[in-house]
Structure formats: structure tokens, C-alpha cells
Amino acid sequence: MELSLGKRDYARYPFLKEAGELVRLLDLSLYDVTKFLKILDRAKERILQAFKRGKIEQELEDSEDELLSFSLALFLVKAINNEFAIKRYSLAEALRVEAFLNEEFSNNNISIIIYLFKRLFKIEIREFHKDEEFFFEIPFKDYLIRATKFHDESWKLINRPLYHGYVRLKAKDLIRLIREEIALMIEERIKLLKLAKFPEKLKEIVNDLKQKAPHPTLWIGRGEVKDYPPCVKHALKELEEGRNLPHYGRFLLASYMLAIGKGVDEIVGLFSKAPDFKEKITRYQIEHIAGLKGGGTKYRVPSCKTLAEHNFCFKTEECNNIRNPFQFGRKNE
Amino acid sequence: MNERSLEFLKKEFKWYYYYKDDEIEEPKRIEEREFGYMPFSKGMIRHLSLKSRGELIALLLREVPAGVYCSCSYYLSPHLPMGEKGWKGSDLIFDIDADGLNSPCKTEHDRWICKNCGFNAFGKRPELCPNCNSLKIEEISWSCDLCMNKAKEEVLKLLEILEEDFGLSRKEIQIYFSGNMGYHIQVQSPLIEELNQDGRNEIVDYLSCKGLNIEKLGFVRGLRYDEILQRLSNLDYYGWGRRLLKFFENNYNGNPTIKLAEMLSKEGYKKFSKALKDLFDQLSVKIDREVTIDLHRIFRLPGSLHQRSGLIKKKVNDLDYFDPYDDTCPFNDEPVKIRISFSPKFRLKGKEFGPYKNETLTLPKYACLFLVARGVAEVEG
Ligand code: SF4
Ligand SMILES: [Zn+2]
Numbered sequence: 001m002e003l004s005l006g007k008r009d010y011a012r013y014p015f016l017k018e019a020g021e022l023v024r025l026l027d028l029s030l031y032d033v034t035k036f037l038k039i040l041d042r043a044k045e046r047i048l049q050a051f052k053r054g055k056i057e058q059e060l061e062d063s064e065d066e067l068l069s070f071s072l073a074l075f076l077v078k079a080i081n082n083e084f085a086i087k088r089y090s091l092a093e094a095l096r097v098e099a100f101l102n103e104e105f106s107n108n109n110i111s112i113i114i115y116l117f118k119r120l121f122k123i124e125i126r127e128f129h130k131d132e133e134f135f136f137e138i139p140f141k142d143y144l145i146r147a148t149k150f151h152d153e154s155w156k157l158i159n160r161p162l163y164h165g166y167v168r169l170k171a172k173d174l175i176r177l178i179r180e181e182i183a184l185m186i187e188e189r190i191k192l193l194k195l196a197k198f199p200e201k202l203k204e205i206v207n208d209l210k211q212k213a214p215h216p217t218l219w220i221g222r223g224e225v226k227d228y229p230p231c232v233k234h235a236l237k238e239l240e241e242g243r244n245l246p247h248y249g250r251f252l253l254a255s256y257m258l259a260i261g262k263g264v265d266e267i268v269g270l271f272s273k274a275p276d277f278k279e280k281i282t283r284y285q286i287e288h289i290a291g292l293k294g295g296g297t298k299y300r301v302p303s304c305k306t307l308a309e310h311n312f313c314f315k316t317e318e319c320n321n322i323r324n325p326f327q328f329g330r331k332n333e
Numbered sequence: 334m335n336e337r338s339l340e341f342l343k344k345e346f347k348w349y350y351y352y353k354d355d356e357i358e359e360p361k362r363i364e365e366r367e368f369g370y371m372p373f374s375k376g377m378i379r380h381l382s383l384k385s386r387g388e389l390i391a392l393l394l395r396e397v398p399a400g401v402y403c404s405c406s407y408y409l410s411p412h413l414p415m416g417e418k419g420w421k422g423s424d425l426i427f428d429i430d431a432d433g434l435n436s437p438c439k440t441e442h443d444r445w446i447c448k449n450c451g452f453n454a455f456g457k458r459p460e461l462c463p464n465c466n467s468l469k470i471e472e473i474s475w476s477c478d479l480c481m482n483k484a485k486e487e488v489l490k491l492l493e494i495l496e497e498d499f500g501l502s503r504k505e506i507q508i509y510f511s512g513n514m515g516y517h518i519q520v521q522s523p524l525i526e527e528l529n530q531d532g533r534n535e536i537v538d539y540l541s542c543k544g545l546n547i548e549k550l551g552f553v554r555g556l557r558y559d560e561i562l563q564r565l566s567n568l569d570y571y572g573w574g575r576r577l578l579k580f581f582e583n584n585y586n587g588n589p590t591i592k593l594a595e596m597l598s599k600e601g602y603k604k605f606s607k608a609l610k611d612l613f614d615q616l617s618v619k620i621d622r623e624v625t626i627d628l629h630r631i632f633r634l635p636g637s638l639h640q641r642s643g644l645i646k647k648k649v650n651d652l653d654y655f656d657p658y659d660d661t662c663p664f665n666d667e668p669v670k671i672r673i674s675f676s677p678k679f680r681l682k683g684k685e686f687g688p689y690k691n692e693t694l695t696l697p698k699y700a701c702l703f704l705v706a707r708g709v710a711e712v713e714g
């Protein structure tokens with residue numbers, strides 16, 4: 001099926017276009033300053049919304065301007081040159097796409113969803129109708145590659161309809177599956193950009209954005225964590241005060257920090273105040289938990305039940321019957 | 334095992350690899366596989382790379398190994414250390430072992446033996462040998478037609494789910510008798526080749542019915558009868574829902590959905606969900622998780638001999654008619670004298686043997702080889 005995409009589609013899914021528009025943008029700044037400023041404003045808005053709220057909203061009336069503002073925003077983020085800012089911005093763009101895709105589904109634009117899966121990720125999804133029920137069907141392999149990264153039990157294959165090699169999903173879940181990949185794709189695109197001819201007048205704007213870019217500790221992995229669960233806090237406090245942690249405390253802290261996207265170096269640092277700290281051993285252990293060493297098994301964050309059994313649960317009201325510390329303080333994904 | 338018994342095994346294995354080399358099945362994409370072998374009386378040698386069937390047969394004839402193995406994975410450079418091989422993908426392999434099925438016959442044929450003084454008995458192994466206080470106690474599991482048939486049933490359950498739910502074609506699935514007490518089921522398909530450990534773990538959970546949330550199927554707590562009935566209308570979307578319906582169709586009269594809804598509203602949620610869980614445990618496939626998710630494992634090569642039985646790891650073409658203790662024993666019936674410490678009853682090449690206890694006998698060579706390989710007999714001279 002060949003789908004002809006319109007201007008509006010490119011504005012919504014701007015990464016479908018090649019990223020070569022900077023030249024045009026710079027031309028524009030010479031002969032149509034008003035238009036350029038409008039695009040620049042929208043680009044800044046995209047970035048600030050991403051930094052502040054993690055989400056990008058609204059769109060410009062003019063599809064072409066909207067599309068160009070995406071390209072310009074990528075350059076600006078690149079110039080900010082901060083890993084966390086890039087990640088946060090990319091995820092916000094991905095969430096914007098997710099919202100649009102859900103809207104397409106409500107408007108019965110099924111074909112654009114099918115097209116995007118195929119074009120971007122080579123996934124052949126198809127429709128399944130029975131009576132009034134509607135599902136998308138996705139090959140179990142493509143499902144598993146993505147769904148195994150989610151922790152909620154509803155994503156387990158066994159809790160999904162599976163028939164003749166296809167997993168049946170509601171539109172919302174199907175679209176949720178590719179959020180991280182879209183974010184990664186945008187991230188990649190930013191990283192590949194070359195900034196050789198970056199115009200002087202934008203430097204000031206970049207400097208301003210730099211001030212507003214997220215600080216590393218505010219941004220951790222996918223989804224936001226406003227607060228650590230009591231058990232993790234306890235582990236941190238013990239270390240901070242120079243006490244050693246029992247095995248399960250160490251395992252929890254390392255696996256939790258890895259799960260929320262912290263790097264090995266940073267985690268090693270957390271342990272450095274423990275009286276029995278040996279950097280080489282700690283690093284090896286963390287890499288092992290991360291699946292970088294040993295058998296390649298990635299360890300998940302131990303469950304609340306396991307932690308309770310090893311006297312490392314410090315439950316408060318806020319734990320709210322979660323099953324795994326990883327779920328603490330998160331909106332349901 | 335004494336020197337004479339060892340020589341006996343080696344000689345017969347050599348004969349097999351020399352005269353029966355056409356039994357050996359070389360793996361697909363042989364040059365991307367890691368090979369390993371276990372010499373008699375030495376540890377495993379791994380990380381070998383072979384280019385062709387010819388090289389493989391040459392290795393077997395040169396080394397006459399006790400066991401020879403091949404990776405489930407495909408690598409860029411199979412001969413390099415594990416971290417540097419360059420993983421490309423893996424077949425999906427399931428291990429169904431009669432020993433793990435807890436069949437009631439286990440207590441009849443499983444024993445333990447003291448490797449120091451030879452004292453042995455049925456049942457659970459003690460810490461120390463009651464005869465000589467040695468710690469060297471070995472468990473000897475055995476299999477019989479009963480537990481091997483149970484293993485077959487598990488294979489059939491597995492095949493059904495792989496085909497119906499996972500959409501794999503029968504052509505992509507090979508069944509092998511493991512050479513000892515069970516079956517290996519090997520899937521070669523582009524659908525699974527690139528799946529990592531996490532993905533395979535999910536498949537194992539699916540097959541062993543682990544992590545199933547019965548509320549997803551429609552069995553929701555605190556609903557009225559008509560609401561339950563309504564929820565259960567999509568039961569057949571789910572693989573385990575379909576199997577549940579089938580079980581009820583085969584075992585009860587009337588409409589299975591109505592029957593289920595009635596049971597739930599009559600018995601109450603707690604009791605019902607417990608019963609359901611037990612039923613799913615029964616319907617689930619009993620596979621060894623570790624075997625399936627380990628991408629670095631090497632598996633006995635099809636067509637090679639098992640050092641604990643002297644039987645061939647053999648491809649099963651028709652599971653219904655396959656006899657693991659008839660079609661897999663290549664040796665002849667020349668008389669050989671052996672001293673048997675013990676053996677339960679067993680059947681080989683259509684003949685019944687045993688039970689034996691502390692006796693010296695002359696038996697056909699194939700039966701002697703089986704007992705010596707099992708570690709319960711020594712060759713007399
Ligand atoms: S309930 Fe879970 S998250 Fe809360 S303290 Fe206990 S282990 Fe940590
Ligand atoms: Zn003893």
C-alpha cells in the first residue's frame with residue numbers, strides 16, 4: 001500500500017523528511033525575516049515545553065513552518081550540547097507523535113499508523129475485526145523485542161491475545177510500544193547533525209536555552225521519578241552516613257539506579273562512601289547487574305516482596321501497594 | 334568406572350563413529366556454530382569452529398569423544414572467547430526431561446550409589462554413605478516407558494502451542510530424543526532467531542503458564558453471573574483461554590463458557606481462582622527454563638552418542654510410533670560378561686532386562702554398554 005503523505009502529515013511526523021533543511025532556513029532568515037522569526041519562536045517553544053513539561057503541545061497553523069521549526073529545534077538542541085537535554089527533548093517529541101497517532105486512530109486514519117510502523121521500523125502490522133471489536137495485530141517477535149522493556153505485568157506475552165504468531169493489541173498499547181524508538185530516532189538525528197555553519201545570531205538564544213536546560217538529576221531515564229522509594233532512600237542515607245549496606249541493599253540500589261537510566265560511573269560514585277568500598281569490585285558488580293559482565297543477564301529491580309523478606313523494605317503510605325520499587329511515584333504507564 | 338570398562342566404551346564409540354557416520358546430522362550453517370566435545374575422562378573442550386561436515390566427522394574419528402556438542406547460536410567468529418564471538422542469533426531449543434516430570438515411577442527406578450564402596454539403595458540420597466561414611470554419593474535417575482510417555486505428552490502440548498499460538502510451522506520444528514531420558518525440541522525460524530534472553534524468557538513464561546493474570550481472561554473479582562458471562566465472551570482470544578475452553582469441552586457436557594461462569598459464581602472467586610491455577614499448572618508445558626534462555630549453551634549433536642546411555646540422540650519423525658529404547662541403540666548382541674551392582678528393570682531393542690542386584694552375568698553387548706555407561710556395571714574379564 002502506497003500512502004501519499006500531505007504537508008500536514010510531515011508537520012506531525014517531521015522525522016519522515018530528510019534533515020537537510022538548515023540551508024533553506026538560513027536563506028529564509030535573509031529574505032523573509034518575519035517568517036524566520038515565527039519559526040524560530042516555535043522552535044524555542046518546542047524546546048522549552050520539552051524542558052519544562054516533558055511534552056510538546058500545540059502546532060502552527062502553517063504546516064511548513066511547523067515542519068521547519070522541528071528542524072531548527074534539532075539544531076538548537078544540538079548546540080545546547082547536553083546529553084540530558086537531548087534525551088529529554090527527544091522523548092518529548094516522541095510523546096507528541098504518540099498523541100498524534102492516538103488522534104489518528106480516533107479519526108479512523110488507520111492507514112497512516114500502519115504506514116509509519118512499516119516505514120520507520122519495518123514492522124508489518126495488520127487489522128483484526130470481530131463484531132464491534134477492533135485490534136491491531138503485530139508479529140510476536142516485534143512485540144517481544146519492545147514489550148520486554150516494560151515492567152508492568154499487563155505487557156507480559158501471556159497476558160496478551162496471541163494467535164497464529166500475532167499479538168492483538170488495542171491502538172493505545174500498539175502506539176505505546178514504539179515511543180522509546182521514536183525518541184531514540186530523534187536523538188540519533190540530533191547526534192548526527194553537523195554544526196559547522198552555525199549563525200552568530202542564534203548563539204545568544206542557545207546560551208539562554210542552556211541556562212534552562214534540565215540538570216542531570218532532574219532527568220532520569222524514561223518516565224520521571226520525582227522521589228525515590230523509601231527503601232532506596234534508606235540505602236542512600238546509610239551510604240551517606242558511612243555505613244555498609246547488606247547484600248540486598250546493594251543489589252536494590254544498583255539495579256534501581258540502572259533501571260532509571262543512571263550510568264555505571266554515577267552509581268559507583270554512590271557507593272564510594274561505604275567503609276568497605278573497593279572501586280574495582282563495585283564496578284564489576286554493577287556491570288554484572290547491568291548485564292555487561294558475566295552471562296549477559298540483566299537483573300531487574302528486586303520486588304517489594306523479596307525486599308521485605310530480606311528486611312530491606314521501609315514501606316510508607318506512599319508505597320501505595322506497588323509490587324516493585326521501580327513503580328514508586330510513577331503515573332501508570 | 335574402571336580401566337577395562339572405559340576401554341570397552343571407547344572401543345564401541347569408535348566403532349560407531351567409524352561405521353555409522355551417516356547417522357551424524359550436521360547443523361545448518363555449520364560454519365557459524367560453536368562446537369565442543371568431552372573426551373572420556375577429561376573436561377569439556379569448547380570454542381571450536383568447523384567449516385564442513387568433513388571436518389566434523391574427522392574430529393569424531395580423531396577424538397572419539399564421550400560427547401560432542403554444538404551451539405544453538407550463530408556467531409561471526411565461533412572460535413573466539415564468549416564475549417568476542419559476535420552473536421548473530423540462536424535457534425530456540427526446549428528440553429523436556431522425563432526426570433523432571435515427577436512421575437510416580439521415579440521412586441521405583443531412581444537410586445543413589447556410593448562411589449566409594451558401591452553401596453546403593455532406592456529413594457532420597459543420604460548425606461553420608463551409611464556403609465563407609467563417604468560423601469561421594471551419586472544419584473542415578475532412570476526412565477521407563479511410563480515417564481518417557483509422559484515426556485511425549487509434554488512434547489505434544491508444546492507443539493500445539495508453538496503452532497497454534499506462535500504460528501510456527503511444523504517444518505521449522507525438529508524433535509530429537511535426547512539420547513538419555515527426554516526430548517529436545519529445536520525451532521529454526523526467522524521469527525525467533527534474533528530474540529534475546531528476555532524475549533525467550535517471555536516465551537518460557539507463556540508455555541509454562543507463568544504470570545498469567547486471570548482477570549485479563551475475564552475472571553474478574555466481584556462480578557454478577559451475567560457480567561462474568563459477558564466478560565468471558567473473548568476468552569478464546571487468549572491462548573490459555575482457548576486451552577481452558579478445550580479442556581472443558583473434552584471433560585464436561587454443555588457450553589464451556591456457561592459452565593465456567595457458573596462455577597465462578599457458585600464457588601466464589603477465591604476458591605475458583607485457586608482451582609483454575611491448579612488446572613493451568615496441569616495444562617502448562619514442563620520445560621527447563623535455563624536451557625531455553627541460555628544463548629551460550631552447546632547441545633548434544635544430533636546423531637552422536639550419549640555417554641550416559643550409549644544411545645543415539647536421534648531425530649524423531651513420527652512421535653506416535655517412536656520408541657526411544659528401540660530405534661536408538663546401534664550396537665549388536667555379542668555376549669559380554671559384566672558385574673552389575675544394581676539395575677531396575679529396563680527394555681532395550683525389544684527385550685526386557687533386570688532387575689539385577691550384585692550379580693555377574695553375560696548379556697548382549699548393547700545391554701552391557703547401556704549399564705556400563707549408566708555407571709551401574711563394570712566389564713569383567
Ligand atoms: S514497599 Fe517496595 S518501594 Fe516501598 S519501601 Fe518497601 S520495598 Fe521499597
Ligand atoms: Zn560407601
Ligand SMILES: [Zn+2]
Nearest residue numbers: 438476477480
Ligand atoms: Zn519411569
